[in-house]
Amino acid sequence: MHKMLEQLKFDGKRLIFRNYGFVFFSLLMPTAFYVLFTQINKGQIEMFSAEYMGSMIVYSILITAIMGVGNFMERDRNQGLITLLKITNRNLNHYYISICFWSLMMNIFTIIILGATAILINHVDLSVEQWFILLGLVLVGQLPLLLLGIAISNVKRQETLTILGNLITFPVAILSGLW
Amino acid sequence: MTNTIKVNKLKFSYGKKQVLREVNFEVQSGKVVGLIGENGAGKTTLLKILLGLLKTNSNVSILGHRPGTSQSVSSMFQGDLKLPSVNVLEILSEVAAQYPNPRKPQAVLEELNLADLARQRLNGLSGGQLRRITFAMTLVGNADLIFLDEPTVGMDVNARQDFWDNVSKLKNAGKTILITSHYLEEIQQTADQILILKDGKIEFDGTLNELQRRYLTTKISFETKLSKTIFAELKHVQSLKQMGEKIVINSTNGDATLQTLVPYLKELQHLNITDASLESIFQTITQKGENNA
Numbered sequence A: 001m002h003k004m005l006e007q008l009k010f011d012g013k014r015l016i017f018r019n020y021g022f023v024f025f026s027l028l029m030p031t032a033f034y035v036l037f038t039q040i041n042k043g044q045i046e047m048f049s050a051e052y053m054g055s056m057i058v059y060s061i062l063i064t065a066i067m068g069v070g071n072f073m074e075r076d077r078n079q080g081l082i083t084l085l086k087i088t089n090r091n092l093n094h095y096y097i098s099i100c101f102w103s104l105m106m107n108i109f110t111i112i113i114l115g116a117t118a119i120l121i122n123h124v125d126l127s128v129e130q131w132f133i134l135l136g137l138v139l140v141g142q143l144p145l146l147l148l149g150i151a152i153s154n155v156k157r158q159e160t161l162t163i164l165g166n167l168i169t170f171p172v173a174i175l176s177g178l179w
Numbered sequence B: 001m002t003n004t005i006k007v008n009k010l011k012f013s014y015g016k017k018q019v020l021r022e023v024n025f026e027v028q029s030g031k032v033v034g035l036i037g038e039n040g041a042g043k044t045t046l047l048k049i050l051l052g053l054l055k056t057n058s059n060v061s062i063l064g065h066r067p068g069t070s071q072s073v074s075s076m077f078q079g080d081l082k083l084p085s086v087n088v089l090e091i092l093s094e095v096a097a098q099y100p101n102p103r104k105p106q107a108v109l110e111e112l113n114l115a116d117l118a119r120q121r122l123n124g125l126s127g128g129q130l131r132r133i134t135f136a137m138t139l140v141g142n143a144d145l146i147f148l149d150e151p152t153v154g155m156d157v158n159a160r161q162d163f164w165d166n167v168s169k170l171k172n173a174g175k176t177i178l179i180t181s182h183y184l185e186e187i188q189q190t191a192d193q194i195l196i197l198k199d200g201k202i203e204f205d206g207t208l209n210e211l212q213r214r215y216l217t218t219k220i221s222f223e224t225k226l227s228k229t230i231f232a233e234l235k236h237v238q239s240l241k242q243m244g245e246k247i248v249i250n251s252t253n254g255d256a257t258l259q260t261l262v263p264y265l266k267e268l269q270h271l272n273i274t275d276a277s278l279e280s281i282f283q284t285i286t287q288k289g290e291n292n293a
Helices: A002-017 A020-040 A048-079 A081-088 A093-122 A128-152 A158-175 B043-050 B088-096 B105-111 B127-140 B157-172 B184-190 B208-215 B254-267 B278-292
Strands: B003-014 B017-028 B032-037 B059-062 B073-076 B145-149 B176-180 B193-198 B201-206 B218-223 B237-243 B246-251 B269-275
Touching (some): A002 B088, A020 A048, A020 A093, A048 A128, A048 A158, A081 B073, A128 A158, B003 B176, B017 B043, B043 B145, B043 B176, B088 B127, B105 B127, B127 B145, B127 B157, B157 B176, B157 B184, B193 B278, B201 B208, B218 B254, B246 B278, B254 B269
Parallel strands (some): B073 B145, B145 B176
Antiparallel strands (some): B193 B201, B218 B246, B237 B246
């Protein structure tokens, strides 16, 4: 238990509180897009504000899982942190559980920020049940994306990872109508 | 004394390239072992196998367990962790948490005179500072068995001296330490056991005294304007190297060689005679292999 708590404490600082990439790409950028496009389309499409909030939440999760977590784990591998943990642990379960936990937290944080923006600026009004359904869908839906991010973190070169991340993220975002 | 490391008929290859041919050795508890070999001899591969990072079917035992399953092993690899969002104290706490009986990170930093670096980010440290922090990560686990791979690379002279003082303290505390290093004179001063890895096999396994007795070399060096060819006729010469006016001879019988140098004494300056060092023996072993090849 102590090992798990220490791992969570260690990764929480790195993934959330000192992760400026997350703040910019997963929070500020989707929020800015949301405000921009909802103001442009104001009143033109009913329920657009609420639906577009959902799109930007999914987009943020995609960026976090593929580009964020993928890069993060690749750097840990290349810097030798994974090797260091392997020497003493028989497996890396604590590490992976910690990464998944904080990814979940990052996504919950995204929902809070985007949700608050949607309520304050566009007066989006969802019922409590709808908010919980949104939360549940995000928590379940993030899992395959997180697995994809973990999978691509195993590439050897950082440049390859960036290309792969872009090749996955942007076609998925465009084809699934997030933008 | 129990065997901390036991390796029996270890073979390993990367695809078709055979790196370790048949490695056999044992290390007793509380010993400091120097593992030396040329670049590409297989030292790092051997270390990775002992740490459980590379799998093998061979019979290898670390603290009575299969490699990678004991929680009392720590290591210092050649590369350093340079994570951008982490400070020194945090990485030491993270490493300490992996061990059942760790030391306090702050205490380790104070012992190594690194307490003022505690709050500094890893990516803001110099190469030498990072190397010392990596050593601190090795100590904080309070492991019984410690692997050190080229530990003093990047350290200045004072830091290296501090490092070897700390290794002596670890030895006195009963830790078992296996070190690879190209600074052979440093290993010579500390190691109880020398392992020489050559062409994937253990060429020598024993103490430095046993090594010196086996290779019986005396190093004779001097400066002279005379041609190297004159000295090629000397007796008991194992190897002869000329660097400008300086000539270095490794001899299997220092007294006999010196006697044959007597006629030339007037032409020799800065004559220096030393017993075989680990470095000269290593050069002899590796050159012998090249000559045989």
